[in-house]
Amino acid sequence: MFETILDEEERGQVGIGTLIVFIAMVLVAAIAAGVLINTAGFLQTQAEATGEESTAQVSDRIQVVSTSGNVTPNSNGFVVDNVTFVVAKAPGAGNIDLDETTIQVIGEQGQNSTQIGDLNEPIEDIIGVSNNVLTDNSDRAAIQVSLTSTDLDDASITEGGDFDNYGELRSGEEITVTFTTPSSATTTKEIRVPTTLTSDQTSVRL
Incomplete structure:
Protein backbone atom coordinates (compact mmCIF):
# COMPACT_ATOMS: atom_id res chain seq x y z
CA MET A 1 0.00 0.00 0.00
CA PHE A 2 2.90 2.34 0.70
CA GLU A 3 5.43 2.97 -2.02
CA THR A 4 9.07 3.16 -1.01
CA ILE A 5 10.94 6.03 -2.62
CA LEU A 6 14.34 4.80 -3.68
CA ASP A 7 15.31 7.64 -5.96
CA GLU A 8 16.90 10.43 -3.95
CA GLU A 9 15.84 13.00 -6.54
CA GLU A 10 12.17 12.21 -5.87
CA ARG A 11 12.33 13.05 -2.13
CA GLY A 12 10.54 16.23 -0.94
CA GLN A 13 12.61 19.26 -0.06
CA VAL A 14 11.87 21.83 2.71
CA GLY A 15 11.96 25.29 1.24
CA ILE A 16 12.94 28.56 2.91
CA GLY A 17 9.27 29.61 3.04
CA THR A 18 8.32 26.60 5.12
CA LEU A 19 11.23 27.30 7.46
CA ILE A 20 10.10 30.92 7.92
CA VAL A 21 6.56 29.78 8.70
CA PHE A 22 7.88 27.28 11.24
CA ILE A 23 10.03 29.90 12.98
CA ALA A 24 7.07 32.31 13.04
CA MET A 25 4.89 29.65 14.67
CA VAL A 26 7.53 29.04 17.33
CA LEU A 27 7.78 32.78 18.06
CA VAL A 28 4.00 33.16 18.30
CA ALA A 29 3.82 30.19 20.65
CA ALA A 30 6.61 31.65 22.82
CA ILE A 31 4.90 35.05 23.01
CA ALA A 32 1.56 33.45 23.87
CA ALA A 33 3.21 31.37 26.59
CA GLY A 34 4.84 34.49 28.04
CA VAL A 35 1.49 36.31 28.13
CA LEU A 36 -0.17 33.35 29.83
CA ILE A 37 2.60 33.13 32.43
CA ASN A 38 2.40 36.87 33.18
CA THR A 39 -1.38 36.72 33.43
CA ALA A 40 -1.24 33.72 35.73
CA GLY A 41 1.28 35.50 37.95
CA PHE A 42 -0.87 38.62 38.13
CA LEU A 43 -3.99 36.62 38.96
CA GLN A 44 -2.11 34.72 41.66
CA THR A 45 -0.87 37.94 43.25
CA GLN A 46 -4.35 39.47 43.11
CA ALA A 47 -5.89 36.34 44.59
CA GLU A 48 -3.39 36.32 47.45
CA ALA A 49 -4.06 40.00 48.20
CA THR A 50 -7.82 39.45 48.11
CA GLY A 51 -7.48 36.45 50.40
CA GLU A 52 -5.40 38.41 52.90
CA GLU A 53 -7.89 41.29 52.91
CA SER A 54 -10.84 38.92 53.31
CA THR A 55 -9.10 37.13 56.17
CA ALA A 56 -8.31 40.43 57.87
CA GLN A 57 -11.94 41.55 57.60
CA VAL A 58 -12.97 38.43 59.46
CA SER A 59 -10.17 37.93 61.98
Whole structure:
Protein backbone atom coordinates (compact mmCIF):
# COMPACT_ATOMS: atom_id res chain seq x y z
CA MET A 1 0.00 0.00 0.00
CA PHE A 2 2.90 2.34 0.70
CA GLU A 3 5.43 2.97 -2.02
CA THR A 4 9.07 3.16 -1.01
CA ILE A 5 10.94 6.03 -2.62
CA LEU A 6 14.34 4.80 -3.68
CA ASP A 7 15.31 7.64 -5.96
CA GLU A 8 16.90 10.43 -3.95
CA GLU A 9 15.84 13.00 -6.54
CA GLU A 10 12.17 12.21 -5.87
CA ARG A 11 12.33 13.05 -2.13
CA GLY A 12 10.54 16.23 -0.94
CA GLN A 13 12.61 19.26 -0.06
CA VAL A 14 11.87 21.83 2.71
CA GLY A 15 11.96 25.29 1.24
CA ILE A 16 12.94 28.56 2.91
CA GLY A 17 9.27 29.61 3.04
CA THR A 18 8.32 26.60 5.12
CA LEU A 19 11.23 27.30 7.46
CA ILE A 20 10.10 30.92 7.92
CA VAL A 21 6.56 29.78 8.70
CA PHE A 22 7.88 27.28 11.24
CA ILE A 23 10.03 29.90 12.98
CA ALA A 24 7.07 32.31 13.04
CA MET A 25 4.89 29.65 14.67
CA VAL A 26 7.53 29.04 17.33
CA LEU A 27 7.78 32.78 18.06
CA VAL A 28 4.00 33.16 18.30
CA ALA A 29 3.82 30.19 20.65
CA ALA A 30 6.61 31.65 22.82
CA ILE A 31 4.90 35.05 23.01
CA ALA A 32 1.56 33.45 23.87
CA ALA A 33 3.21 31.37 26.59
CA GLY A 34 4.84 34.49 28.04
CA VAL A 35 1.49 36.31 28.13
CA LEU A 36 -0.17 33.35 29.83
CA ILE A 37 2.60 33.13 32.43
CA ASN A 38 2.40 36.87 33.18
CA THR A 39 -1.38 36.72 33.43
CA ALA A 40 -1.24 33.72 35.73
CA GLY A 41 1.28 35.50 37.95
CA PHE A 42 -0.87 38.62 38.13
CA LEU A 43 -3.99 36.62 38.96
CA GLN A 44 -2.11 34.72 41.66
CA THR A 45 -0.87 37.94 43.25
CA GLN A 46 -4.35 39.47 43.11
CA ALA A 47 -5.89 36.34 44.59
CA GLU A 48 -3.39 36.32 47.45
CA ALA A 49 -4.06 40.00 48.20
CA THR A 50 -7.82 39.45 48.11
CA GLY A 51 -7.48 36.45 50.40
CA GLU A 52 -5.40 38.41 52.90
CA GLU A 53 -7.89 41.29 52.91
CA SER A 54 -10.84 38.92 53.31
CA THR A 55 -9.10 37.13 56.17
CA ALA A 56 -8.31 40.43 57.87
CA GLN A 57 -11.94 41.55 57.60
CA VAL A 58 -12.97 38.43 59.46
CA SER A 59 -10.17 37.93 61.98
CA ASP A 60 -8.65 41.38 62.68
CA ARG A 61 -11.29 42.47 65.14
CA ILE A 62 -11.38 43.36 68.80
CA GLN A 63 -13.37 41.69 71.54
CA VAL A 64 -15.03 43.52 74.41
CA VAL A 65 -13.86 41.97 77.68
CA SER A 66 -16.05 44.05 79.97
CA THR A 67 -18.26 47.15 79.94
CA SER A 68 -19.05 49.50 82.79
CA GLY A 69 -20.82 52.82 83.16
CA ASN A 70 -20.35 55.80 85.47
CA VAL A 71 -23.50 56.58 87.47
CA THR A 72 -24.24 60.23 88.14
CA PRO A 73 -27.32 62.15 89.37
CA ASN A 74 -29.35 64.50 87.19
CA SER A 75 -32.64 66.33 87.51
CA ASN A 76 -34.65 63.17 86.79
CA GLY A 77 -32.74 60.75 89.03
CA PHE A 78 -29.60 58.83 88.13
CA VAL A 79 -28.10 58.23 84.69
CA VAL A 80 -24.99 56.79 83.05
CA ASP A 81 -22.90 59.55 81.47
CA ASN A 82 -19.68 57.69 80.70
CA VAL A 83 -19.09 54.16 79.39
CA THR A 84 -15.77 52.32 79.66
CA PHE A 85 -14.99 49.38 77.37
CA VAL A 86 -12.11 47.06 78.24
CA VAL A 87 -11.02 45.55 74.92
CA ALA A 88 -8.53 42.98 73.66
CA LYS A 89 -7.54 41.33 70.39
CA ALA A 90 -9.84 38.60 69.15
CA PRO A 91 -8.21 35.16 68.72
CA GLY A 92 -6.23 35.06 65.49
CA ALA A 93 -6.27 38.82 64.97
CA GLY A 94 -3.24 40.80 63.84
CA ASN A 95 -2.06 44.09 65.34
CA ILE A 96 -4.95 46.51 65.87
CA ASP A 97 -4.49 50.28 66.01
CA LEU A 98 -7.15 51.55 68.39
CA ASP A 99 -6.66 55.15 67.28
CA GLU A 100 -7.80 54.16 63.77
CA THR A 101 -10.73 52.09 65.03
CA THR A 102 -14.22 53.56 64.65
CA ILE A 103 -16.88 53.37 67.36
CA GLN A 104 -20.57 53.77 66.47
CA VAL A 105 -23.42 54.19 68.95
CA ILE A 106 -27.03 53.44 67.94
CA GLY A 107 -29.98 53.64 70.29
CA GLU A 108 -33.19 55.35 71.30
CA GLN A 109 -31.59 58.79 71.05
CA GLY A 110 -30.32 58.29 67.51
CA GLN A 111 -26.88 57.31 66.25
CA ASN A 112 -23.41 58.75 66.09
CA SER A 113 -19.84 57.62 65.45
CA THR A 114 -16.23 58.72 65.64
CA GLN A 115 -12.71 57.34 65.55
CA ILE A 116 -11.40 56.29 68.94
CA GLY A 117 -8.31 58.42 68.34
CA ASP A 118 -10.57 61.49 68.23
CA LEU A 119 -12.14 60.87 71.64
CA ASN A 120 -11.56 63.55 74.24
CA GLU A 121 -10.88 60.97 76.92
CA PRO A 122 -7.56 59.15 76.43
CA ILE A 123 -7.27 55.41 76.01
CA GLU A 124 -6.06 53.84 79.23
CA ASP A 125 -3.40 51.19 78.62
CA ILE A 126 -4.14 48.51 81.20
CA ILE A 127 -1.81 45.69 80.16
CA GLY A 128 0.94 45.62 77.56
CA VAL A 129 -0.46 48.21 75.15
CA SER A 130 2.05 50.49 73.40
CA ASN A 131 1.02 53.55 71.36
CA ASN A 132 -2.62 52.43 71.55
CA VAL A 133 -1.89 49.34 69.45
CA LEU A 134 -2.98 45.87 70.52
CA THR A 135 -0.15 43.52 69.56
CA ASP A 136 -0.60 40.54 71.87
CA ASN A 137 -3.59 38.47 72.98
CA SER A 138 -2.87 39.44 76.59
CA ASP A 139 -3.03 43.20 75.84
CA ARG A 140 -5.89 45.10 77.45
CA ALA A 141 -6.98 48.69 76.91
CA ALA A 142 -9.82 50.73 78.41
CA ILE A 143 -11.72 52.98 76.01
CA GLN A 144 -13.70 55.70 77.75
CA VAL A 145 -16.62 57.24 75.88
CA SER A 146 -18.28 60.30 77.37
CA LEU A 147 -21.86 60.36 76.11
CA THR A 148 -22.45 63.96 77.17
CA SER A 149 -19.34 65.58 75.70
CA THR A 150 -18.46 66.29 72.07
CA ASP A 151 -16.79 62.90 71.69
CA LEU A 152 -19.56 61.83 69.34
CA ASP A 153 -19.72 64.99 67.27
CA ASP A 154 -20.82 63.94 63.80
CA ALA A 155 -24.10 65.84 64.27
CA SER A 156 -26.22 62.96 63.05
CA ILE A 157 -29.81 63.82 62.14
CA THR A 158 -32.65 62.13 64.04
CA GLU A 159 -36.39 62.79 64.10
CA GLY A 160 -35.79 65.43 66.75
CA GLY A 161 -33.15 67.27 64.74
CA ASP A 162 -29.38 67.59 64.99
CA PHE A 163 -27.36 66.67 68.04
CA ASP A 164 -23.69 66.97 68.95
CA ASN A 165 -23.56 64.05 71.38
CA TYR A 166 -25.59 60.97 72.12
CA GLY A 167 -26.80 61.86 75.61
CA GLU A 168 -26.92 60.26 79.03
CA LEU A 169 -28.28 56.73 79.32
CA ARG A 170 -31.41 56.44 81.41
CA SER A 171 -32.54 53.45 83.48
CA GLY A 172 -33.53 50.53 81.23
CA GLU A 173 -32.17 52.18 78.07
CA GLU A 174 -30.49 49.99 75.44
CA ILE A 175 -27.83 50.91 72.90
CA THR A 176 -25.79 49.03 70.32
CA VAL A 177 -22.08 49.84 70.07
CA THR A 178 -20.10 48.70 67.01
CA PHE A 179 -16.30 48.78 66.80
CA THR A 180 -14.82 48.76 63.28
CA THR A 181 -11.06 48.16 63.02
CA PRO A 182 -8.87 49.60 60.22
CA SER A 183 -9.28 46.34 58.26
CA SER A 184 -13.11 46.79 58.40
CA ALA A 185 -13.69 43.92 60.82
CA THR A 186 -16.60 44.69 63.14
CA THR A 187 -17.53 43.80 66.70
CA THR A 188 -20.98 44.61 68.09
CA LYS A 189 -21.80 45.00 71.77
CA GLU A 190 -25.35 45.31 73.12
CA ILE A 191 -25.63 47.46 76.26
CA ARG A 192 -28.59 47.63 78.60
CA VAL A 193 -28.69 49.94 81.61
CA PRO A 194 -30.19 48.35 84.74
CA THR A 195 -33.76 49.39 85.43
CA THR A 196 -32.74 50.74 88.84
CA LEU A 197 -29.92 53.18 89.49
CA THR A 198 -29.32 54.41 93.04
CA SER A 199 -27.09 56.82 94.92
CA ASP A 200 -25.15 53.85 96.32
CA GLN A 201 -23.78 53.10 92.86
CA THR A 202 -20.84 55.00 91.44
CA SER A 203 -20.50 52.59 88.53
CA VAL A 204 -22.52 49.77 87.07
CA ARG A 205 -21.67 46.78 84.87
CA LEU A 206 -23.38 46.99 81.49
